[in-house]
Amino acid sequence: MAVDSALSSPLGPPACEKDAKALQFVEEMTRSADPVQERVLAEILSRNSQTEYLRRFKLNGATDRDTFKSKLPVITYEDLQPEIQRIANGDRSPILSAHPISEFLTSSGTSAGERKLMPTIKEELDRRQLLYSLLMPVMNLYVPGLDKGKGLYFLFVKSETRTPGGLLARPVLTSYYKSEHFKTRPYDPYNVYTSPNEAILCADSFQSMYTQMLCGLQERQQVLRVGAVFASGLLRAIRFLQLNWQQLTQDIETGSLSPKITDPSLRECMAKILKPNPELAEFVRQECSKDSWEGIITRIWPNTKYLDVIVTGAMAQYIPTLDYYSGGVPLACTMYASSECYFGLNLNPMCKPSEVSYTIMPNMAYFEFLPHEPNSAGFTRDSPPKLVDLVDVEVGKEYELVITTYAGLCRYRVGDILRVTGFHNSAPQFHFVRRKNVLLSIDADKTDEAELQKAVENASQLLREFNTSVVEYTSYADTKTIPGHYVIYWELLVKDLANSPSDEVLKQCCLAMEESLNSVYRQGRVADNSIGPLEIRVVKSGTFEELMDYAISRGASINQYKVPRCVNFTPIMELLDSRVVSAHFSPALPHWTPERRR
Numbered sequence: 001m002a003v004d005s006a007l008s009s010p011l012g013p014p015a016c017e018k019d020a021k022a023l024q025f026v027e028e029m030t031r032s033a034d035p036v037q038e039r040v041l042a043e044i045l046s047r048n049s050q051t052e053y054l055r056r057f058k059l060n061g062a063t064d065r066d067t068f069k070s071k072l073p074v075i076t077y078e079d080l081q082p083e084i085q086r087i088a089n090g091d092r093s094p095i096l097s098a099h100p101i102s103e104f105l106t107s108s109g110t111s112a113g114e115r116k117l118m119p120t121i122k123e124e125l126d127r128r129q130l131l132y133s134l135l136m137p138v139m140n141l142y143v144p145g146l147d148k149g150k151g152l153y154f155l156f157v158k159s160e161t162r163t164p165g166g167l168l169a170r171p172v173l174t175s176y177y178k179s180e181h182f183k184t185r186p187y188d189p190y191n192v193y194t195s196p197n198e199a200i201l202c203a204d205s206f207q208s209m210y211t212q213m214l215c216g217l218q219e220r221q222q223v224l225r226v227g228a229v230f231a232s233g234l235l236r237a238i239r240f241l242q243l244n245w246q247q248l249t250q251d252i253e254t255g256s257l258s259p260k261i262t263d264p265s266l267r268e269c270m271a272k273i274l275k276p277n278p279e280l281a282e283f284v285r286q287e288c289s290k291d292s293w294e295g296i297i298t299r300i301w302p303n304t305k306y307l308d309v310i311v312t313g314a315m316a317q318y319i320p321t322l323d324y325y326s327g328g329v330p331l332a333c334t335m336y337a338s339s340e341c342y343f344g345l346n347l348n349p350m351c352k353p354s355e356v357s358y359t360i361m362p363n364m365a366y367f368e369f370l371p372h373e374p375n376s377a378g379f380t381r382d383s384p385p386k387l388v389d390l391v392d393v394e395v396g397k398e399y400e401l402v403i404t405t406y407a408g409l410c411r412y413r414v415g416d417i418l419r420v421t422g423f424h425n426s427a428p429q430f431h432f433v434r435r436k437n438v439l440l441s442i443d444a445d446k447t448d449e450a451e452l453q454k455a456v457e458n459a460s461q462l463l464r465e466f467n468t469s470v471v472e473y474t475s476y477a478d479t480k481t482i483p484g485h486y487v488i489y490w491e492l493l494v495k496d497l498a499n500s501p502s503d504e505v506l507k508q509c510c511l512a513m514e515e516s517l518n519s520v521y522r523q524g525r526v527a528d529n530s531i532g533p534l535e536i537r538v539v540k541s542g543t544f545e546e547l548m549d550y551a552i553s554r555g556a557s558i559n560q561y562k563v564p565r566c567v568n569f570t571p572i573m574e575l576l577d578s579r580v581v582s583a584h585f586s587p588a589l590p591h592w593t594p595e596r597r598r
């Protein structure tokens with residue numbers, strides 16, 4: 001075990017009695033991280049001892065760590081797919097969990113192009129709620145007076161479907177916002193939102209965003225914090241304001257709601273909130289019609305103390321843009337969670353984004369850590385990996401997170417790489433390094449190298465009749481515009497110059513690539529409008545050789561040089577962009593429906 005518990009100073013003093021309880025809970029859990037982990041594993045194994053999955057590995061009722069580790073394999077989603085498919089098809093027998101599967105949570109990670117389906121059980125909602133209940137008590141330690149105003153949070157539900165066996169399948173946040181835990185949450189002066197539940201729960205993303213923005217503008221002086229789940233979501237809200245401020249200010253001026261809002265319950269709810277306020281309308285109009293939108297967030301919401309958005313991991317690409325729109329107010333990353341399990345929270349949420357560390361809460365699941373050696377070839381059945389327990393990780397080292405959950409995932413690889421930065425009591429704190437195998441990400445989408453390769457292959461079929469092929473390619477997530485978009489650099493070999501592919505053909509190639517990408521990408525394009533049209537930039541022939549020369553001049557080995565399939569290093573971007581001969585954008589939306597393909 002790594003740390004003498006006396007080294008961590010306790011959290012406090014709390015802002016109120018309720019906070020004191022929450023902070024004490026954090027202290028207790030982090031002080032006894034190891035015994036809590038032992039208890040959690042024993043609970044999970046004993047309650048699930050008769051599941052098909054655990055019986056398969058002949059635990060024979062054992063609930064201790066050694067037996068568990070010696071008998072159960074470390075697995076990925078693909079290993080569990082047959083079991084998950086059976087549950088989705090309606091098999092209600094205890095396959096993974098003794099408790100009935102209440103629904104599926106659709107992860108933004110994909111498998112065969114579709115969202116992963118994560119089985120969950122009812123009581124997991126309580127566990128998620130518990131983690132949420134710790135966030136404000138921690139924030140109140142650093143930012144006083146949050147009970148004197150409100151939070152403007154842009155929160156959305158997404159579409160849900162049913163599996164063939166009749167279980168709901170939807171994202172974890174949709175499940176949470178639609179739960180009684182959220183809808184009938186008791187009043188908490190430290191956690192009052194400007195958005196009414198009706199606006200958050202409206203399935204139409206335009207109407208939802210419009211009314212949330214309208215409420216935020218109406219109460220601009222009361223707003224003390226502005227947030228969304230991810231940075232990309234908050235920037236989308238800013239973009240929405242850019243596109244819709246005229247209509248919004250008209251509504252504020254007259255006190256009547258735009259006819260574009262058709263949802264009856266939303267209209268009814270807004271009728272109670274909206275009051276004519278010509279002065280406010282004029283103020284917002286003046287701010288929004290200025291040429292520069294620099295600092296717009298604090299101009300409109302002058303009492304904003306921080307932006308509550310995740311800017312760790314892939315979202316770090318949005319920090320400069322958020323700073324631009326906010327004039328540099330602090331960015332708070334409060335929690336680290338997934339569809340599989342909510343993991344933990346940031347005990348120092350006002351720190352710089354680069355210093356964010358999440359403390360995993362030992363009561364959420366049983367956690368193991370697979371040492372991550374970037375250059376190792378992986379492990380085989382003959383040399384199984386040695387996993388480390390939560391309290392045994394070492395500061396400075398990187399690990400892949402492996403979880404065993406109450407809902408029945410056993411030794412499941414989440415795919416996140418974390419680096420240990422320190423401890424709070426005996427619970428380690430982790431910097432989120434990256435998600436494995438993700439090449440491109442604009443919003444919730446996570447596109448890996450294999451998906452990109454397949455998309456390029458599919459699109460390049462369209463070039464065949466022009467006797468043209470793609471000789472090299474790389475990609476870039478362009479987030480300078482909102483929404484951001486994928487840029488794919490193509491070097492072409494055109495064998496018949498008289499018959500080279502036209503702009504129209506290359507546009508169709510863009511669309512063909514989009515059609516080939518995973519469903520989370522296509523949903524972002526079609527339903528959420530969180531990703532812009534894919535762009536192909538054709539570069540001069542010889543450009544990729546120059547790229548290699550550049551890499552070698554910086555020390556890369558000629559023998560081992562591989563074309564990077566994603567770039568974001570400025571000199572390389574400059575080189576590529578200076579060789580662009582033409583740019584083409586996807587002319588239409590790809591196909592997407594909430595239904596799964598399989």
Ligand code: AMP
Pocket residue numbers: 106107108109172310311312313314333335336337338339340414416432434435
């Ligand atoms: P999903 O299952 O779709 O909710 O996605 C969960 C994944 O999002 C995690 O496994 C992480 O890769 C990523 N994620 C969640 N929270 C954070 C965070 N605070 N910082 C960075 N990445 C995060």
